[in-house]
Amino acid sequence: MTRPARPAEDPGRWYRQVSGGQWKALFAAWLGYLLDGFDFVLITLVLTEIADEFALDTAGAASLVSAAFVTRWLGGAVLGAMGDRYGRKAAMIASILLYSLGTFACGFAWNYTSLFTARLLIGMGMAGEYGASATYVLESWPTRLRNRASGFLISGYAGGTIVAAELYKWVVPHWGWRWMFWIGVLPVLVALWVRRALPEAGDWSARTAGRPAPPNPFRPLFTGRPRAWANGLLAAAASAALFCVFTPLGAGLRWPLSLLSAAALLGFAAQLGGRRRWLLYIGLVATVFCAFLYSWPIQALLPTYLKSELGYDPDRVADVMFYAGFGTMAGCWLAGFTGDRFGTRRAYACTLAASLAFVFPVFAVQDSLVGLGVLLFFLLALSQGISGILPRYIASHFPVETRAASLGFVYNTGALGGAVAPVLGARLAEGMSLGRALAVLTFGLTLVVIVLVGADVPRRLARLADREGVPDHLVAEESLSVPEANVETTR
Secondary structure (H helix, E strand, O other), X not given: OOOOOOHHHOHHHHHHXXXXXHHHHHHHHHHHHHHHHHHHHHHHHOHHHHHHXXXXXHHHHHHHHHHHHHOHHHHHHHHHHHHHHHOHHHHHHHHHHHXXXXXXXXXXXXXXXXXHHHHHHHHHHHHHHHHHHHHHHHOOOOHHHHHHHHHHXXXXXXXXXXXXXXXXXXXXXXXXXXXXXXXHHOHHHHHHHHHHHOOOOHHHHHHHOOOOOOOOOOHHHHOOHHHHHHHHHHHHHHHHHHHHHOOHHXXXXXXXXXXXXXXXXXXXXXXXXXXXXXXXXXXXXXXXXHHHHHHHHHHHHHHHHHHXXXXXXXXXXXXHHHHHHHHHHHHHHHHXXXXXXXXHHHHHHHHHHHHHHHHHHHOOOOOOHHHHHHHHHHHHHXXXXXXXXXXXXXXXXXXXXXXXXXXXXXXXXXXXXHHHHHHHHHHHOOOOOHHXXXXXXXXXXXXXXXXXXXXXXXXXXXXXHOOOOOOOHHHHOHHHOOOHHXXXXXX
């Protein structure tokens, strides 16, 4: 007689494999990510109001969205290194405090430059939140359910966009756009709650138990005084160049400055990867860059499109953004289950391919709010929702000792594609309608990401320099995870 399968093998009862402590860890990180999404998308909702007050054109206003991406590579590196050295929880708290401060400061902006500067703080905090929360949850949940953990976590960001959209139609018409940012100080309370209540991530605790604190993951950049000085100057030059590229200061020099910053950041990636993994780092940065290029034109400029080309009032904009946000959230949940069922890479590529069927129809709808909302729901569920398993995909390439820093640097350096996307969309819209420009960018770059992920390009590049690399570090480290009883510990 065949013995019944154990609960751990039964996908229909997967939730029983997750302890109360692991659910609590996910909820805390999810809530922080919801508030992160709320803070980050506020600028897209009030972009037209800000443009009117500060007399900005579409491209100038779009650069305010880009501002938060300028410092993400730095925030991902610094706060990621903090997470590897002092624990994921400490980095989560620091990140939440940082982007809350930046959001609150946006409400006091008196001109374009002051608002752009406040957005730089938000970018640093969000970068740290992504790396710290993703590694925290992935290292706390059972190995075979980590796509689900990733999808559930990233859905919090979409939930934040829904909350922001609903508040927009109540707050802005009555009190103005500044109050939307002042409300963003609320994540500070979450940071204090996280400090009191959460255990440390399981994999990190298991690897560091009884050992000295891990070394600084960015030590290779500062080994020896000449290299330390050179890389310090290079970091300052890259930051200054990025600031100029996305502000009027760089007018006439954007291409040289862009090439300078790209060369500096790719140089850092190559040094961090070393002789054996430098191609892996560069391949992952390129993949994330293209992923942001296909997803952020719509994320950043959809409210502007609805108001400027379709003539929607705040109530209808909020209704459409609800469809969009809930579609992304549902897509993140779906991505988690399909990733665990079919494999992360296959689920990612196939879902993106299915999304292509909805790109141009979304921007063909003119007079039906419900029709537009339904099409957006399916487009964003398939195209942006699948990014719910992007943390799982990236984290699998790195060992636990350097995972937070490596994921934070790779993801947030590639996230500069999100800085380029809205400005590129606005520039394209100067020669065609904004809707068509968004559709062209989304469709073309989605095809590129399908090839990069589906053909496993980053890992194939890595094998050119390291034929003995670990296929999936998250699976290889399963035996090092702490027992479930330890995950329940809250002290």
